[in-house]
Amino acid sequence: SQQGEEDPQALSIQEGENATMNCSYKTSINNLQWYRQNSGRGLVHLILIRSNEREKHSGRLRVTLDTSKKSSSLLITASRAADTASYFCATDIVGGAQKLVFGQGTRLTINP
């Protein structure tokens, strides 16, 4: 049951530019989380935004959440080559027993 859809599926930008990824979901959530995955590796937790929060920052990351539109965005500012990875949103659904449901991911490539 994949409830998260991410857009775009792939994104290629120049180093120093900002990267924006979007995530839409279908049902009520407790929180929405973003993870990064480098090729062939496990996922790394980046940031969690609760359903009653609208915006959250962590270093170069900015996450927004619009529960009325059931959507979230992840902005990475001043991108670096090391940011090249796949980025996944995951939703903790209300009544879902804390099981995260992951989207299909956005593959981000930062060109030097």
Added chain:
Amino acid sequence: DGGITQSPKYLFRKEGQNVTLSCEQNLNHDAMYWYRQDPGQGLRLIYYSQIVNDFQKGDIAEGYSVSREKKESFPLTVTSAQKNPTAFYLCASSITGVNYGYTFGSGTRLTVV
């Protein structure tokens, strides 16, 4: 250092064989999860456990089995009933309760030969 260890990193299975993937954590987390990832895809939940000696099926449990005899360990067995087991398997753990993120292991890549 605390973390999750998955082993082996690569595993090859012959047709009709059962294989077991190991997942061990020293984070003192109550909840543990197994996900499957196919190339270019998101993660799909196989099984999860929120407490020792208890576990629940996820979305794609058929052909898999688990046990949770110790808090630190949550092994996954891929049985011969799983017809398409070639995938990347990820184990994760978390604190029980709302608004906690997952810690993931580095994964096991299983290939049928």
